[in-house]
Structure formats: C-alpha cells, structure tokens
Amino acid sequence: MNQAGFPLLSLITFLPLAGVFYIATLRGDDAAVLCRVRAAALITSLVVLGLGIYLWSQFKPDLGGFQFVEAAPWLSGLNVEYRMGVDGISLFLILLTLVLTPIAILSSWSVTTRVRGFFSALLLLETMTTGMFAATDFVLFYIFFEAVLLPMYLIIGVWGGERRIYAAVKFFLFTLAGSLFMLLAVVWVWYHAGTTDIPTLLHTHFSASAQMWLFLAFLASFGVKAAVWPLHSWLPDAYGEAPLPGTIMLAAVLSKMGAYGFLRFAVPMLPNAATAAEPLMFTLGVVAVIYISYVALAQTDMKRMIAYSSVAHMGVIIIGIFTFTVEGIEGALFQMLSHGIVIAGLFVCTGVLLARGEGLALSRLGGLAARMPAYAALLMLFTLANVGLPGTSGFIGEILVIVGALKVNFWVSLLGGAGMILGVAYMLVLVRAVLFDKFTHPELAKLPDLRPREYAMLLPLAAMVLWMGIYPDSFTHAFDAPVTALVQAHAASLTPHTALAMVTTK
Amino acid sequence: MNLLASLTPGLLLALGGMVLLMIGVLSRKEHAAGITVTTILLLLAALVCNFLTPTGLLFGGLLRISLFTQFADALVYLGAIAALMLSIDYNKREGIARFEYPILVLFAVLGMIVMISAADLMTLYVGFELQSLALYIAAAFARDSIRSTEAGLKYFVLGALASGLLIYGISLVYGFTGTTRFAALAGALTQGTDYGAIIGLVFVLVGLAFKVSAAPFHMWTPDVYEGAPTPVTALFGTAPKVAAMALFVSVMLGPFGHLLLQWRLLIEILAVISMVLGALAAIGQRNIKRLMAYSSIGHMGYALMGLAAGTVAGVQATLLYLAIYVVMSFGAFACIIAMRRQGQAVESIADLAGLAGERPGFALAFAIFMWAMAGIPPLSGFFGKFYVFAAAMANGLDVLAIIGVITSVIGAFYYLRVIKVMYFDNGAPQFDVTPGSVRFVMGAGAVVTALFVLLPGPLVVAAAAAARALMG
Numbered sequence: 001m002n003q004a005g006f007p008l009l010s011l012i013t014f015l016p017l018a019g020v021f022y023i024a025t026l027r028g029d030d031a032a033v034l035c036r037v038r039a040a041a042l043i044t045s046l047v048v049l050g051l052g053i054y055l056w057s058q059f060k061p062d063l064g065g066f067q068f069v070e071a072a073p074w075l076s077g078l079n080v081e082y083r084m085g086v087d088g089i090s091l092f093l094i095l096l097t098l099v100l101t102p103i104a105i106l107s108s109w110s111v112t113t114r115v116r117g118f119f120s121a122l123l124l125l126e127t128m129t130t131g132m133f134a135a136t137d138f139v140l141f142y143i144f145f146e147a148v149l150l151p152m153y154l155i156i157g158v159w160g161g162e163r164r165i166y167a168a169v170k171f172f173l174f175t176l177a178g179s180l181f182m183l184l185a186v187v188w189v190w191y192h193a194g195t196t197d198i199p200t201l202l203h204t205h206f207s208a209s210a211q212m213w214l215f216l217a218f219l220a221s222f223g224v225k226a227a228v229w230p231l232h233s234w235l236p237d238a239y240g241e242a243p244l245p246g247t248i249m250l251a252a253v254l255s256k257m258g259a260y261g262f263l264r265f266a267v268p269m270l271p272n273a274a275t276a277a278e279p280l281m282f283t284l285g286v287v288a289v290i291y292i293s294y295v296a297l298a299q300t301d302m303k304r305m306i307a308y309s310s311v312a313h314m315g316v317i318i319i320g321i322f323t324f325t326v327e328g329i330e331g332a333l334f335q336m337l338s339h340g341i342v343i344a345g346l347f348v349c350t351g352v353l354l355a356r357g358e359g360l361a362l363s364r365l366g367g368l369a370a371r372m373p374a375y376a377a378l379l380m381l382f383t384l385a386n387v388g389l390p391g392t393s394g395f396i397g398e399i400l401v402i403v404g405a406l407k408v409n410f411w412v413s414l415l416g417g418a419g420m421i422l423g424v425a426y427m428l429v430l431v432r433a434v435l436f437d438k439f440t441h442p443e444l445a446k447l448p449d450l451r452p453r454e455y456a457m458l459l460p461l462a463a464m465v466l467w468m469g470i471y472p473d474s475f476t477h478a479f480d481a482p483v484t485a486l487v488q489a490h491a492a493s494l495t496p497h498t499a500l501a502m503v504t505t506k
Numbered sequence: 507m508n509l510l511a512s513l514t515p516g517l518l519l520a521l522g523g524m525v526l527l528m529i530g531v532l533s534r535k536e537h538a539a540g541i542t543v544t545t546i547l548l549l550l551a552a553l554v555c556n557f558l559t560p561t562g563l564l565f566g567g568l569l570r571i572s573l574f575t576q577f578a579d580a581l582v583y584l585g586a587i588a589a590l591m592l593s594i595d596y597n598k599r600e601g602i603a604r605f606e607y608p609i610l611v612l613f614a615v616l617g618m619i620v621m622i623s624a625a626d627l628m629t630l631y632v633g634f635e636l637q638s639l640a641l642y643i644a645a646a647f648a649r650d651s652i653r654s655t656e657a658g659l660k661y662f663v664l665g666a667l668a669s670g671l672l673i674y675g676i677s678l679v680y681g682f683t684g685t686t687r688f689a690a691l692a693g694a695l696t697q698g699t700d701y702g703a704i705i706g707l708v709f710v711l712v713g714l715a716f717k718v719s720a721a722p723f724h725m726w727t728p729d730v731y732e733g734a735p736t737p738v739t740a741l742f743g744t745a746p747k748v749a750a751m752a753l754f755v756s757v758m759l760g761p762f763g764h765l766l767l768q769w770r771l772l773i774e775i776l777a778v779i780s781m782v783l784g785a786l787a788a789i790g791q792r793n794i795k796r797l798m799a800y801s802s803i804g805h806m807g808y809a810l811m812g813l814a815a816g817t818v819a820g821v822q823a824t825l826l827y828l829a830i831y832v833v834m835s836f837g838a839f840a841c842i843i844a845m846r847r848q849g850q851a852v853e854s855i856a857d858l859a860g861l862a863g864e865r866p867g868f869a870l871a872f873a874i875f876m877w878a879m880a881g882i883p884p885l886s887g888f889f890g891k892f893y894v895f896a897a898a899m900a901n902g903l904d905v906l907a908i909i910g911v912i913t914s915v916i917g918a919f920y921y922l923r924v925i926k927v928m929y930f931d932n933g934a935p936q937f938d939v940t941p942g943s944v945r946f947v948m949g950a951g952a953v954v955t956a957l958f959v960l961l962p963g964p965l966v967v968a969a970a971a972a973a974r975a976l977m978g
Contacts, residue, residue, distance in 0.1 A: 076963045077970050114863065143883035150877060157930045165930050169922060176918050180911040187895045
C-alpha cells in the first residue's frame with residue numbers, strides 16, 4: 001500500500017466524477033439550476049485541490065521512483081494493469097491541473113446556456129488530465145491522454161466563438177491523428193517488452209532502429225498536443241474559438257501533456273533516438289521561439305497574441321527537455337509550471353475585459369490603467385512574468401533552460417534566448433495597447449475595476465508567480481531527484497562504459 | 507440424453523417457433539406484440555440454456571458445441587433480443603405489426619446457431635440458408651413500401667449468388683478431398699493440397715465475405731440497410747454479422763487452418779478494402795442508416811484483422827470486437843429508431859440538429875455510441891481496436907495495423923459529424939416521446955459501452971476461453 005494508506009491518487013482523479021453525477025441529477029431549466037451547478041462544480045474542484053495539497057504534503061522528495069503507487073488487475077491476458085503513481089515530475093503537473101480547474105470554473109460565470117453540460121465537461125476534463133499525469137501504465141496513460149479530447153471537443157464546439165465548429169473538428173482530428181500513431185507505438189512496445197508498466201519500460205532497451213520509429217510516433221502525438229511548430233496549426237483556431245475556461249485549460253494544462261509525454265517517454269525510453277533527434281528538436285524549438293514570436297507580434301487580437309506567445313514558450317520547453325542536462329530539464333519543468341500559471345493569468349485578464357462587454361481587438365482598447373489600477377497592476381505582473389523578469393516565475397525557468405542549452409550548444413542558447421527579447425517586444429506592445437495609449441472610445445473610461453470573483457482568480461495566480469520566482473526551491477527540490485536520475489540514466493544508456501566508471505568511482 | 511441436453515437451446519427455438527407459428531395462424535386476432543414478447547422470452551431462455559449445455563460433437567460430427575459456439579451464440583441471442591425489442595413499437599406505428607416477423611427472426615436465429623455450431627460443410631450450408639431465407643423475407647417485411655421490397659429483392663438476388671458461390675466452393679472442396687467433415691478435411695489438407703481444394707476454399711471465402719459484408723462483396727449492404735424497416739436493419743447490423751463472422755473464423759481456422767499462409771493474404775486484402783471503403787464511402791452519406799451500413803463494413807474490416815492474425819490472440823480479438831460491436835450497434839440503432847417526428851420516422855443526419863439541447867440524454871447516448879465506434883477511449887470500441895491491433899502486430903501484420911489506424915482517423919471524421927450535428931448545430935428536433943423498450947435498449951447499450959472500461963476482465967477472459975476452445 002502507498003504512504004497515504006488509501007488510494008489517494010484514484011480519489012483525486014475520480015472525485016470530479018462525483019460532481020458530474022450530482023450535476024446530472026439536478027432538474028430544472030438552466031436559469032433555475034445555474035447557481036447550484038456552479039457551486040457544485042466549484043466545491044468539487046476545491047475539495048479535489050485540498051486532496052492535492054495533502055498529496056504534496058505527504059510526498060517525500062528524497063525518495064526515488066514513484067510514490068503513492070496503486071495497482072489493480074485490469075486487462076487480463078495482456079499484462080496491462082491499472083497502475084497509478086507520482087514522482088517529482090508528475091506531482092506538480094497534477095497540482096497545476098488541480099489549481100487551474102477551480103480558476104477555470106470561476107472564469108466560466110459568463111456561460112449561461114446548457115450549464116450542466118459545461119460544468120460536467122470541465123470536471124470530466126479535470127479527471128482525464130489528472131489521470132493522465134498520474135498513470136504509470138502506458139495503456140492507461142494513452143486512454144486518459146486521448147479521452148481528454150471528448151470534453152474538450154464539446155467545450156470548444158458548443159460554447160465557443162463564431163468559427164467554433166471548424167476549430168473543434170480541426171482540434172479533434174489533428175490530435176486524434178497524432179495520438180493514434182502513439183497507439184501503434186503502445187501496441188508495439190507491449191508486444192516487444194511484454195509489459196506496459198512505465199517504470200519497467202524506462203529500463204527496457206529497444207534497438208536503435210525501433211527507437212527511431214517509436215520516436216516518430218511519439219513526436220506525432222506529443223508534438224501535436226504540445227503544438228510544436230509545424231504541428232501547431234490547430235492551436236490558434238482552438239485557442240481563439242474556445243470559450244475562456246476552455247482556453248485556460250488548453251493553454252495552461254493540455255499543452256503540458258505533450259511536453260510531459262516527451263519527458264516521461266521519449267527521453268528516458270528512447271535515449272538513442274532522442275539524442276539523434278536532438279538537432280531536429282532544437283531546430284523546431286528555435287523556430288517556434290523566433291518565428292512564432294514574430295507571428296505573435298503581428299496579431300491584432302489580445303487573445304490570439306497570448307495564444308501565440310504560448311506556442312513560443314512551448315519552444316523553450318522543448319529546447320530545455322532535449323538538452324539532456326539537469327539544468328535544462330529542470331528549467332523545462334519549471335517553465336511548464338510557470339507558463340501554466342502565467343498564461344492562465346493572462347487569459348483571465350482577457351476574460352475580465354470580455355465580462356465588461358469589450359472586444360479583444362487591440363485597436364479598440366487602451367488607457368485602461370487610468371481607471372482600472374488593480375487590473376493594470378496584475379496584467380503587468382503576468383506580462384513581466386511571461387517575458388521572464390527576475391523575481392517572477394518565468395525568469396527561473398528560462399534562465400535554467402538557457403544555462404542548460406549553453407552547456408550543449410552555444411547557438412541554441414543564443415537563439416532561444418533571443419526569444420526572450422522578442423517576447424518582451426510583443427508583450428509590451430500588448431500592454432501598451434491595452435493599458436496605456438489613449439481611450440479609443442469613451443466607454444472604456446467607465447469600466448469598473450476588478451470584482452471580488454476576479455480577485456479570487458487573479459490573486460492566487462499572482463501569489464504563485466511571485467512564490468515560484470522568489471523561492472523556487474519549494475518546487476525544484478521535489479524534481480531534483482527524478483531529473484538527476486533521468487539525466488544519469490540517459491547518459492549511461494548512451495555510453496555504457498562511462499556509466500560503469502561513474503559507479504565505480506562512487 | 508447428452509444429445510438432448512446439448513441441443514436444448516436449438517430445440518427450444520425450433521419447437522417454440524413452430525408452436526408460435528401455429529398460434530399465429532390459427533387465432534383470429536393479430537397477436538404481433540404478444541408473440542414478439544414470447545419470442546424474446548424464448549430467446550432469453552435459450553440464452554440461459556446456452557451456457558448450461560454440455561460441450562462436444564453431436565450427430566456423429568455434424569455439429570459441435572464448444573465454448574466458442576456458446577460465446578458466439580450468446581452474442582447472436584443478445585443482438586436478436588435487442589432487435590426484437592426495438593421492433594415492437596416501431597412495427598406497430600408503421601402498420602407492419604404482424605406476427606410473422608418475430609417468428610422469422612426466431613428461425614433466422616436458429617439458422618445462425620446451426621451455422622455457428624456446424625462441424626460439417628453440409629450443416630454449415632443448411633444453417634446458412636435457413637438464416638438467409640428468413641432474413642430475405644424480413645428485409646422485405648414492409649411489403650407495401652417500395653424501398654423495403656426493393657431491399658428484400660436485392661438482398662435475395664445477391665444473397666442467392668453468394669449461396670451459389672458457397673455451395674460451389676463446398677462441392678469443389680468435397681470433390682478434391684472426399685469429405686465434408688471439418689475434422690477429416692483438416693486431416694486431408696495437411697497431407698497435401700490440390701489446387702482444386704484451394705479454389706474451392708476461395709469460393710467458400712467469397713460466399714462468407716458476402717455475408718459479413720466485407721468489401722468488395724459489400725454491394726448489397728447500403729441499399730438493404732437503407733431500405734429495410736429500421737428494426738430489421740438493427741437485426742442485420744448485429745446477429746447475422748456475428749454469426750457469419752464466427753462461421754468465417756471457425757471455417758478458416760478449423761478445416762482450412764493449415765492453409766493459413768494461402769488464405770491469409772486474401773483476408774488481409776478484404777480487411778484493408780473494408781476498412782478503407784468503410785471510412786471513405788461513409789463521409790458523403792446524408793442518411794444515417796446508410797452511414798451505419800458503411801460503418802459496419804469498416805468494422806468488419808477490423809474484425810477480419812484478428813482472423814488474419816490466425817492465432818488464439820487473434821480469434822480472441824475478433825470475438826471481443828464482435829461482442830463490443832454488437833452492443834454499440836444495437837444501441838446506435840435504438841437511437842435511430844427513436845428518430846421520429848410527428849409520427850414519421852426520419853433518417854437524415856440533419857434531422858438530429860440541436861438534439862443535445864432538446865433531449866440531452868438521447869444525444870449523450872448517441873454520442874457515446876458514435877465515439878465508441880470511432881474507437882475513442884475510454885469507451886468500449888477502443889478496447890476492440892486495441893486487442894485487434896495487438897493481435898495483428900504480434901503476428902507481423904504491422905502494415906495492416908497502420909492502415910487500420912489511418913482509417914480510424916478518417917472514420918472518426920464522420921462519426922464526429924453526427925455528434926457535431928447533435929451538439930453544435932441549431933434546429934428544433936422535437937422528436938416524439940421514445941417508447942420505454944427503445945429507451946431501455948438505448949440506455950443499457952450506452953451504460954455498457956461507457957462503463958466497459960471499468961470491468962473488461964470477464965469478457966476478455968471469456969473471449970480467450972472461446973478462442974482456445976476453437977483453436978484447441
């Protein structure tokens with residue numbers, strides 16, 4: 001049994017379903033049940049968050065391997081089991097999901113049609129995402145990974161903007177096409193390794209040519225999910241058309257699924273292929289950082305500009321992962337968390353404007369700092385965190401990635417770092433257009449400042465941005481052990497002799 | 507005594523069918539509903555007996571009861587029961603509620619049981635013809651409707667061709683090996699194979715491919731699915747598919763098992779063409795029943811992939827796929843039968859627009875079936891595909907699995923379109939109140955499809971035992 005004494009991870013994963021069932025039992029038209037549905041969803045997600053914090057408090061960072069392990073027989077005959085567990089890598093991604101779901105729920109007060117369906121879909125999304133980060137069986141992982149599509153497809157398609165149907169179908173088919181290749185990879189791995197237990201697979205050696213094919217399959221699925229350039233074309237549509245809570249979940253959590261996949265599977269399972277693909281991944285990352293930054297600069301819509309900024313930051317994460325250095329990977333992980341928080345904050349800020357009946361076209365905004373000082377201060381904070389100002393969470397992640405990249409390749413480090421400067425450029429354009437300049441139309445002068453519910457969303461995010469920026473150790477000390485082990489195992493599998501030497505010198 | 511015990515389900519159906527026929531003919535009043543309910547009860551009784559019967563060879567090797575036949579029989583009973591439940595209300599409203607229908611279904615099921623249990627090419631043919639003849643009439647059951655009559659006639663002409671090919675193949679096999687017994691055939695074919703027997707095998711294979719509607723022998727499927735009354739289509743989509751596929755598996759791996767290397771390529775070709783055609787041709791369909799027809803062709807392609815593997819794991823995957831498919835299929839047809847506006851049955855996909863707002867439960871059930879058919883986890887359809895791909899890759903059929911993956915993506919597009927119409931489009935469906943029996947089939951199917959993920963073990967184990975019983 002695990003250290004909690006009860007199946008804590010399963011409870012965290014499946015508790016949101018209880019909320020879904022409760023919501024499904026509510027009768028009456030939308031207006032009548034609105035308050036109760038919102039309350040049920042919010043309370044469920046907060047309870048789950050409480051369990052998540054308990055998980056963190058019980059987590060022992062110095063232990064290697066997976067903790068809170070659960071196992072139960074499941075698909076007989078295939079040696080596939082229901083296995084859950086967390087290590088330092090997945091712990092914070094689970095927490096990220098748990099933190100952002102209540103915020104997404106709070107940000108969906110504008111949804112008033114088919115509320116039961118909407119909040120059920122959000123809770124379902126929480127279950128699928130948490131389950132995916134907690135799964136330690138490859139088949140189970142795949143099921144959660146793909147099941148995320150179902151609620152997300154509905155969230156975009158039913159409650160989205162004008163071109164929602166196009167965006168929803170494109171999102172679904174892109175992701176499905178990618179992940180079905182992973183299904184083939186899963187089946188292949190199952191057949192050749194005889195198991196789909198992830199901890200075992202991490203120590204299973206595959207031949208170099210097989211690794212190449214598996215890597216391509218992983219690249220197809222994780223690359224689409226993480227929106228690695230050039231597989232990102234679904235993303236601006238999906239981000240742009242999804243309702244705000246959907247965009248928050250997509251940008252902050254779902255995009256991390258892809259990066260997590262690379263970190264969990266591609267790098268440790270396929271060391272040779274991952275090393276061989278290093279130049280390719282660096283190129284994709286650098287292209288994402290630079291090219292997408294320019295694309296972001298050209299956007300005229302606040303939401304789309306933030307969406308492209310998100311793609312650019314994914315490039316930094318990919319570079320960090322494929323440096324195979326402790327600094328680079330820790331930086332990538334830290335950047336995943338930081339980016340999740342920051343991007344959610346930025347999208348919530350756009351939601352504040354939407355809730356006041358404003359459009360998001362940059363040419364129709366301006367001068368808000370004068371009348372909405374609290375809003376301006378928070379938007380500024382998230383902007384600075386997004387460009388990596390020291391003292392905010394963004395700085396730690398980016399500096400670690402750049403240091404990691406510098407150890408491997410000067411040019412990658414230089415070009416990746418250039419992205420930070422471009423990031424400053426477009427984010428400052430954004431801030432100027434929204435907060436400063438002159439009022440473009442008189443209604444802007446009458447907008448009220450933040451309301452309590454908006455504070456409840458933005459202040460926790462802001463606090464986390466500062467916490468992560470000022471005292472990153474509370475997070476990094478949990479992933480020191482798994483990342484160091486991962487890097488060592490990677491180096492060892494490439495050069496068996498050095499590994500032996502390392503062992504003997506110890 | 508043993509003989510009698512083994513035959514109980516079949517005898518129950520045969521005698522019950524004849525008694526019901528007498529009652530129907532002799533009584534003055536129309537007893538359609540009563541006879542349908544009795545038939546359902548008979549099928550339920552047969553389903554229960556099915557698991558209690560002792561296994562073994564009967565009639566000196568004409569029939570064989572094994573875990574494999576019991577598994578397939580159970581699926582056939584399940585499909586037929588669901589289809590009959592769907593027919594009660596529909597037939598009444600369409601004015602075709604006649605007592606012959608359930609009895610025809612009963613005899614068709616009897617035919618299916620015989621052909622699944624066949625251990626001799628002759629019993630195979632007898633069972634095959636019994637079910638075919640009953641089904642031809644069922645397809646034309648709405649005899650005043652031109653579409654239904656046309657469907658029946660088309661099915662009959664093409665089905666007769668298939669039967670002809672089958673019997674021709676059987677005669678060739680008999681001519682070159684001198685026996686029709688499965689066991690003896692297997693023995694004769696291990697010692698040496700004539701080209702004549704191989705040609706016979708190909709004819710048998712084509713005849714069976716016709717019945718499972720594997721492309722390129724699928725031509726009848728869309729028209730018959732569209733023209734036949736919807737409960738009959740629901741039957742076509744479930745029980746006969748299982749029976750024909752089970753027969754396919756038991757013939758190919760039983761007497762012709764030693765020729766695996768000769769026929770494997772043919773099965774692979776059938777599987778690939780079926781999957782590709784099922785995925786591509788369905789895209790343009792506007793009629794939901796035609797869509798289901800192409801979808802069923804595609805699904806048979808996936809099921810054949812397990813057969814192409816030719817191992818215990820492959821048969822297990824095929825059986826599992828069939829079991830999952832039967833539930834998804836009758837559930838989807840329950841949804842189609844519930845599509846009824848102001849007393850008129852409607853069949854166009856566009857008629858579903860806005861259903862999610864009006865009838866959320868109905869729309870959710872339909873969406874579950876569509877997603878399951880597209881193979882999206884955690885719904886049951888995914889596990890069918892997973893086991894099939896696993897069996898295929900374990901036997902070096904990687905290319906087949908890759909094609910299967912690609913066609914899955916293409917197929918997902920049209921399943922998604924149905925969901926898109928229900929959830930994203932606006933319209934006023936205002937469907938009539940759905941009768942309880944249809945709601946029950948829909949709900950039961952949706953629950954099983956959605957929650958299969960929680961407890962896949964028993965079915966997987968049963969399919970494995972059935973596969974081992976067949977392969978020995």
